[in-house]
Each structure stands twice: as C-alpha cells, then as structure tokens.
Amino acid sequence: MTKIQLLTQTEKVLNKISYASKAPKNVKGWELEVDPALGYAYDQGLRFGLVHSYEGQNWVPQTPLSDHQQNRFDSILSSLPKVDPLKQSILRDTYPILVQPIPGISPHTVGVHEDQWSPEEYYRAMMLSRLANLPLSQTYQSHQVSDWIRGMLDSYYRAHDILIPTTTELRLGSDKKFVTGALTITPESGTYFNMAVLDFESLYPGVVDVYNLSYETIQCGHPECQSNKVPGQDISICRQRRGIFSAIIGALRDLRIHYYKPLLKTLDSQTEDYRVTKAANSILKLVLVASYGVTVRIHGLASPLLGEAITAYGREVLQSTFDLARNEGLKPKYGDTDSVFLDNPSDQQIDKFTRQVRDKYKLELAYDRRYSVCVLSGAKKAYFGILPSGETEIKGLTVAKSNSPRFFLKTFQDCLAILGKGRTSAQEFEAAKLGTRAVVNNALSFLRQGKIPLADLEYRVELREDPRKMINARTLPQPYQAAVLAAESGQNVSRRQEVGFVKVRPFKHGGRTFTVKPTAQAKPAEVNVDDYVRNLLSLLDQTFEPMGIRLGARIASVPSLSEF
Ligand SMILES: [Zn+2]
Structure with missing residues (x-):
C-alpha cells in the first residue's frame, strides 16, 4: 500500500500487517499504537456517534442542516x-456532525449502571465521540483530552492516506526537554482606579491557527520559507503548506468563538438546543485549552519545537500588544500570558484598541473585567483587585497563600473589606486606607489576648524529604521539628506528607532548640505572639506598600503578651 508521509509529503510504499490485538513490543514500523478496532473503523470510513453515510472521503450525516x-x-x-x-x-x-440531534439511548447501551448515568455527561460524551471519532464507551466520563486530540488527528490522517508519524519523527531530531513558558511583563507597582483587564480569547490556539504552527510546517526545508522565522527562535515555518493540526485547531477555535459561545448566551437553558450547544461548547473549550500542552508533554503528540513556536508567538503577541497600547496613549501597567491591564481607559478606547489588535493579528482581544481599585505589587503574578461589586480578587500574594495561617488571610480580607468601601473614588479610598490600621490593631489585640484559635495560626508545609533522614541534623527546619514531635507521639509521618504546626516560644528538645509544635500538641499560652505579629505586619506591609501604607513601624512598639 502507498501512504503519504506527513512531514515530507512524499509517498512511501509499505506492507500492511494486521494485528487482532496490540502489536508485540519488538515490532518496528508505523501506527503500531493505533488500537486495531479504531484502525478498522478509520479504514472503513466509520464515524462514531452519529448516523451517517460515507461518500468518497466525506461523512454525510443523516439529518440535513x-x-x-x-x-x-x-x-x-x-x-x-x-x-x-x-x-x-x-x-x-465538523459543523454538520456537531449539530446533529442526539439520540436517546439507555445507560445499558453504553455499559454504564443507571446509578452512574448523567444525561449531561452523555451529551458531552456524544459530542466527543463525533469530534474525536472515538466510541462512546471511551468518551463517557473520559478526561483524557490528549486522547481526544490524538483521535482527531489519527482519524484525519487515516482518512486521507497519510501515514501517522512515529513519536521520534514528530520530535524532528530535537532532544529539548523544556519549552520556554509564557511572558509576564513586570508590573508597574502602584494603586490604580478603574483598571481594565483585556484577555486574548484562547491565545495559543489562536497563534497555532494564524501562524500556521503544525507538526509538518515547523522547521520547513523550502528555501523560500527560511526567512519566516518564529520570533527569537531558529525555527522556520512553512508559508506554502497549510498545517493539518493548525487547521483543525483553528477550525475548532472558530466554531467555539464565533458560533457556540455566542449562541449559548441566547438560548433558554430548558431547551434541547441549549443542552446540545452546551455540550459542544464545553468539549471545544477543553480541546482548545489542551492543544498547546499536548505538544510538550504527551507521548505521540509531543513536538518540542512546535511547543516552543507556540509560546514564542504567544510572548511576541503579548509584548507587541502591550507596546501598541502604550503607543496608542493607553496606560498598560501589567501583562501576563494572555492579558493586559490598562489604567483607566474609556469604553471607546477599549473598543478601538481591541479592533486594532484584531486587525493586526487576526486574534480576538476581549474586555474581561474592570477593577474599581487594583493594587499591583512590584512582583509578577502578585496583586489584588476590588471589583465594582465590592468583591475582591487576590492573586499570588504571600499573605494569602494556602500554607500561611488563616489568621493572616482573614486579617488581610478584613482590610480589603474596609478598602472596598472606598472603591468609588480616590478620595474615599484615602479615607478607607486609614481604616485598615484599626482592623490590624484589632486583630493583633485579639492575638495577644489568646483569642485566635490555634487552627487559625497553623502553617501547613509539605515535607520534601523523609523526616527520618533529617532526624540527626544539627538544626532542624521548622516543618521537620513538627514532624519529629508528631512521630514521637506515635503518628506516622513520611515524605510528601503535609504537616501542620504552630510557632511557639523557643524550647529545648533533645539538646536542640525547637520553635514550633504540631498544632495538636501546642497550647495557646505557648504561642510565639511576637513572631506572628512580626510576620503579619511584614506581609501586610509588602502587600500594601504600593498604596503607601506602613503598618509595621508604629504597631511594633506596642508591648506584646510575651513581655508581660
Ligand atoms: Zn515551506
């Protein structure tokens, strides 16, 4: 039989060997990992999930549009x-098969017990069967998005006599193990009123489509394509040949952004139309979100140069969008992966800018949200914002990290609630800022009076090492002190486990100085209040520094419980 090779577009004559089950390990060749049953379906032109006929190379669904x-x-x-x-x-x-009516079938047909049957999941699975050309038994409650993408590509390749490339062929000789990530533009630290956040809608699938990034288009050998380089990379992209991966991802992105997403908003949630649309929309979203990741990590889909090209264009688009905003007189303050933060733009400015970006890149930049107040720290991925509703969003701030004591987060949230009251104007915000001092003083006085439950003072840390190996170290890091004490009281503590502990006043244990105890063993009177005060104030000062609030200096002089 003759097949076309995806990467070189040349024909190859091959012997076809059929296995009734998975091929033995030592056999060399192509398409050895394709499930024989699926291979049969592909070759017979069968399409899962819908009633159809097959004419030439086209699937014709039963119900006309x-x-x-x-x-x-x-x-x-x-x-x-x-x-x-x-x-x-x-x-x-794709479109006609996705909009086909969904037949009513029994859980039994899919091999699912009635107790575990979910109509919503069935709709999703049905859409997925059609899209990825996989049997319903493999799509019902499936979360393996990479299998779906592989199903789409494999069934396309087989239907078009293209030999499915091997894992090695896909890597194009690259032994790269890591791909450079997304761009984060250093924020301009400060307090901003009326900050608009604009997001690219599925940026990576967008650049895959627009820049034709596909397995067979990267590192193109055509002399005339050599100048079409990925920004900052020595990878050239074919100008002449449309990539199959990029066309598929592009088509799905168009369907989601221009069809399903807007359609879903117009439908009554009680209708059949809504259920079908919702199922398709959610499947498309998952596929699009995963479309970059599979090029990096997934066996049989990984192509490090393709992954590198995708993130490189992502970085390029974000940076040049940021620059364009500045040149247009907008005030961009921060950018991360696929979003830009603009300081107080008017609605007209946003409209004009998103149109400019669409014309320039053929990518959709959409208004996502506005913060009445947004405080950017000088660090990347660490800020908070107060929405017009008064709700707050906290990103990446140490004071709010999940392993920090709840007492810290709670005090911070109380401060935000006060600040939120001043969200309507800069003057009111100045007044609200003064209120945070009282909130913090109040919290500290509760702490000093021993009124904060130990559970709220608990730090939680995962043990990276086996605590038994650390036991003889001269100085033990705090999490291991807690692990030692927990183990001595008969608990089983091991590597990768999370330990919860409270900071207590230093004490001697087996010749060493310990400064923490497992939460269960600590007593309220032992709590190292000074340590908590210092840490909380320093974290809040870091967080509030862009607003010009300094809590630490003044409050630290108040005597604490331990000094009485
Ligand atoms: Zn080319």
Whole structure:
C-alpha cells in the first residue's frame, strides 16, 4: 500500500500487517499504537456517534442542516479573514456532525449502571465521540483530552492516506526537554482606579491557527520559507503548506468563538438546543485549552519545537500588544500570558484598541473585567483587585497563600473589606486606607489576648524529604521539628506528607532548640505572639506598600503578651 508521509509529503510504499490485538513490543514500523478496532473503523470510513453515510472521503450525516443552521454556518465561513481551503473543509466536515440531534439511548447501551448515568455527561460524551471519532464507551466520563486530540488527528490522517508519524519523527531530531513558558511583563507597582483587564480569547490556539504552527510546517526545508522565522527562535515555518493540526485547531477555535459561545448566551437553558450547544461548547473549550500542552508533554503528540513556536508567538503577541497600547496613549501597567491591564481607559478606547489588535493579528482581544481599585505589587503574578461589586480578587500574594495561617488571610480580607468601601473614588479610598490600621490593631489585640484559635495560626508545609533522614541534623527546619514531635507521639509521618504546626516560644528538645509544635500538641499560652505579629505586619506591609501604607513601624512598639 502507498501512504503519504506527513512531514515530507512524499509517498512511501509499505506492507500492511494486521494485528487482532496490540502489536508485540519488538515490532518496528508505523501506527503500531493505533488500537486495531479504531484502525478498522478509520479504514472503513466509520464515524462514531452519529448516523451517517460515507461518500468518497466525506461523512454525510443523516439529518440535513436546517436553514437556520446553514445560515449561521455560512456566516462563520464568510467571516474567515483569508482563503483557507483546508480549514474550510474541516469546518464543513465538523459543523454538520456537531449539530446533529442526539439520540436517546439507555445507560445499558453504553455499559454504564443507571446509578452512574448523567444525561449531561452523555451529551458531552456524544459530542466527543463525533469530534474525536472515538466510541462512546471511551468518551463517557473520559478526561483524557490528549486522547481526544490524538483521535482527531489519527482519524484525519487515516482518512486521507497519510501515514501517522512515529513519536521520534514528530520530535524532528530535537532532544529539548523544556519549552520556554509564557511572558509576564513586570508590573508597574502602584494603586490604580478603574483598571481594565483585556484577555486574548484562547491565545495559543489562536497563534497555532494564524501562524500556521503544525507538526509538518515547523522547521520547513523550502528555501523560500527560511526567512519566516518564529520570533527569537531558529525555527522556520512553512508559508506554502497549510498545517493539518493548525487547521483543525483553528477550525475548532472558530466554531467555539464565533458560533457556540455566542449562541449559548441566547438560548433558554430548558431547551434541547441549549443542552446540545452546551455540550459542544464545553468539549471545544477543553480541546482548545489542551492543544498547546499536548505538544510538550504527551507521548505521540509531543513536538518540542512546535511547543516552543507556540509560546514564542504567544510572548511576541503579548509584548507587541502591550507596546501598541502604550503607543496608542493607553496606560498598560501589567501583562501576563494572555492579558493586559490598562489604567483607566474609556469604553471607546477599549473598543478601538481591541479592533486594532484584531486587525493586526487576526486574534480576538476581549474586555474581561474592570477593577474599581487594583493594587499591583512590584512582583509578577502578585496583586489584588476590588471589583465594582465590592468583591475582591487576590492573586499570588504571600499573605494569602494556602500554607500561611488563616489568621493572616482573614486579617488581610478584613482590610480589603474596609478598602472596598472606598472603591468609588480616590478620595474615599484615602479615607478607607486609614481604616485598615484599626482592623490590624484589632486583630493583633485579639492575638495577644489568646483569642485566635490555634487552627487559625497553623502553617501547613509539605515535607520534601523523609523526616527520618533529617532526624540527626544539627538544626532542624521548622516543618521537620513538627514532624519529629508528631512521630514521637506515635503518628506516622513520611515524605510528601503535609504537616501542620504552630510557632511557639523557643524550647529545648533533645539538646536542640525547637520553635514550633504540631498544632495538636501546642497550647495557646505557648504561642510565639511576637513572631506572628512580626510576620503579619511584614506581609501586610509588602502587600500594601504600593498604596503607601506602613503598618509595621508604629504597631511594633506596642508591648506584646510575651513581655508581660
Ligand atoms: Zn515551506
């Protein structure tokens, strides 16, 4: 038999060997990992999940499109920014199968017990069967998005006589183990009123589509493609050949952004239309989210150069969007992965800017949210914002980390509640800032009076090492002190386990000085109040520094419980 090789586009004559089960390990060749049953279905042109016939290389679903469905579809096609025959043909194949009615079947047919049957999950599984061309038994309650993507690619390749590349071929000779990540632009620390956050809608799938990033288009050998380099990388992308992966991901992205997502908002949640649309929308979302990750991590889909190209374009798009905003007189203050923060833009400015970006990159930048007040720390990925509703969002701040004591988070949240009251104007915010001092003083006085439950003073840390190996160390880090004490009281403590402990005043244990106790063993009177006061104030000062609030200096002079 003759097959086309994906990467070189040349023909290859092969002997076909069929296995009734998985191929033995020592056999060399292609498509050895394709499940024989699936291989049969692919070769017979079967399509899972819908009643259809097969004409030439096209699946023809049983139920024709309604006029309304056809009109909507035509408008998706006509909105494509350029002629793109491959993507159009994929859209033409995919759309009709996704909008087919969903047959009512019994749990028994899928091999699921009635108690575990979920109609919503069934709709999702049905959509997935159609999209990834996998049997329902493999899609019901499946969370293996990489299998879905592989199913899509494999069934496309097989239907078009393309030899599925081996894992080694896909790597294109690269032994790269890591891919450079997304860009985070250092924030301009400060307090901002009316900060707008704009997000790219599925940025990575977008660059995959727009820049034609696909297994067979990267590191192109054509002399005329050598100048089409990925920004900052020595990887050239083919200009002539449309990539299959990029066309598929692009088609799914178009369906989600231009069809399913807007459609879902218009439908009554009690209707069949809504259920079908919701199922398709959620499947598409998951596939799009995973489409970059599979190129890095997943056996049979990994192509490090492809992954590198995707994030490189992602970084390029974010940086140049940030620069464009500045050149347009907007005030960008922070950017991370796929979002930019703009200081107090008008709605008209946002509209104009998102249109400019769409025209320039063919990517959708959308208004996501506005903070009435947003406080950016000088560090990346660490800020908080107060929404117009008064709700707060906290990102990456140490004071709010899950292993910090709840007492810290709670005090911080109480401060935010006070600050939130001043969200309407800069003047009111100044007044609200003064209120935080009282909140903190109050919390500290509760702490000094021993009124904070030990559970709220607990730190939680995962043990990286086996505590038994650390037992003879001259000085023990605090989590291991807690582990030693817990073990001595008969608890089983091991590596990777999380220990909870409270900071207590220093005491001697077996010749060494310990400063913590497991929460269960600590007594309120032993709590190292000074340590908590110092830590809380320093964390709050770090967090509030951009607002010009300094809590530490003044409060530290108040005598604490331990000094009485
Ligand atoms: Zn080329």
